[in-house]
Amino acid sequence: MKSLVLGLGNPILSDDAVGVKIAREIEKELEDPRVTVAEAYEGGLGLLDFVVGYERVIIVDAIQTKSGEIGQIYRLEPADFSFAKHSSSPHSTNLITALELGRQLNMGIPQEITIFAIEVADVINFNEECTPKVKAAIPEAVKVVLSELNTNYLPLGERVLVKGG
Numbered sequence: 001m002k003s004l005v006l007g008l009g010n011p012i013l014s015d016d017a018v019g020v021k022i023a024r025e026i027e028k029e030l031e032d033p034r035v036t037v038a039e040a041y042e043g044g045l046g047l048l049d050f051v052v053g054y055e056r057v058i059i060v061d062a063i064q065t066k067s068g069e070i071g072q073i074y075r076l077e078p079a080d081f082s083f084a085k086h087s088s089s090p091h092s093t094n095l096i097t098a099l100e101l102g103r104q105l106n107m108g109i110p111q112e113i114t115i116f117a118i119e120v121a122d123v124i125n126f127n128e129e130c131t132p133k134v135k136a137a138i139p140e141a142v143k144v145v146l147s148e149l150n151t152n153y154l155p156l157g158e159r160v161l162v163k164g165g
Contacts, residue, residue, distance in 0.1 A: 001034060001055050001056060002034060002036075002053070002054050002055050002056075003034060003035045003036070003054060003055065003056045003057070003058070003149065004035070004036050004037075004038060004050065004051060004054040004056070004057045004058070004110075005023055005026050005035060005036070005037045005038070005057075005058045005060065005145060005149070006019075006023065006037075006038050006039075006040055006047075006050055006051070006057060006058070006059050006060070007019040007020040007021070007022055007023025007024070007026075007037070007038070007039045007040070007060045007061075008020070008039075008040050008041075008043070008047075008059060008060065008061040008062075009021075009039075009041070009061060009062055010041055011041070011128065012126055012127070012128055013123055013124065013125070013126065013127070014120075014121075014122040014123065014124075014125050014126075014127040014129070014130060014131060015062055015118075015120030015121055015122045015123055015130050015131055015134045016062050016120070016123040017062075017128070017130060018060075018061075018062045018118045018120060018130055018134050018137075018138065018141075019059075019060040019061040019062060019118075020039045020041075021130065021138055022060045022116075022118075022138055022141045022142055022145065023037050023038065023039050023060060024039070025138060025139075025142045026142055026145055026146065029142065029146060030146075035149060036054070038050055043093075043094065043095060043098075044093035044094065044095070044097075044098050045093050045098050045101070047095060047098055047099075048098055048099075048101075048102045048107060048109070051099075051102075051109060051110060051113070052102070052107050052108045052109065053108055054110050055110055055111075055112070056110055056112040056113075056114075057110045057112070057113045057114070058113075058114050058115075058116065058145055058148060058149070059095070059113065059114070059115045059116070060115075060116045060117075060118075060141065060145060061115065061116075061117050061118075062117065062118055062120040062123060062134075063117035063118065063119055063120065064119065064120060064123065065119060068119035069119060070119055070120065070121045070131070070133040070134060071118065071119060071133040071134055071136060071137035072118070072119040072137075073116060073117075073118055073119075073137060073140060073141050073144055074115075074116065074117045074118075074119070075114065075115075075116055075144075075148075076114070076115040076116075076117055077113065077114060077115065078095075078096055078099055078113055078115070080115075081094075081095070081096040099113065114148060116141060116144060116145055116148070118134060118137055118141055119134075120134050121133070121134065
């Protein structure tokens with residue numbers, strides 16, 4: 001099954017880079033031709049180019065909620081963002097709206113999309129390092145995504161090939 005792990009974020013905006021950093025760590029671990037790991041620094045309609053043609057996609061990104069604990073890892077699905085289907089500007093589109101538009105246009109958007117979001121503290125200050133609690137969550141998030149690939153994304157008996165494992 002052709003799968004994509006897509007890390008989102010801006011690598012120079014502190015915690016906003018967490019999705020990209022996790023994707024880079026996953027790429028170091030994987031040795032499986034069925035799984036592609038990619039990074040995306042833009043959002044909206046540009047993300048459609050990344051996901052088209054895959055059967056399953058795992059997106060990894062930063063999130064800020066009202067009551068979350070910094071470093072907390074959430075497992076979400078696009079339906080969890082149904083309240084956010086409208087963009088704030090006619091010139092930009094959020095992930096959920098872009099996916100919905102891609103489906104309506106029959107672009108081959110995967111039916112199975114899982115989002116792992118890490119609760120972050122700082123997404124506005126220029127820094128190539130994540131804050132300490134977010135940085136500490138990266139190894140656990142890598143394990144969670146690899147586990148997701150193995151348990152929910154592949155038929156029983158077909159494990160993702162991990163280097164040294």
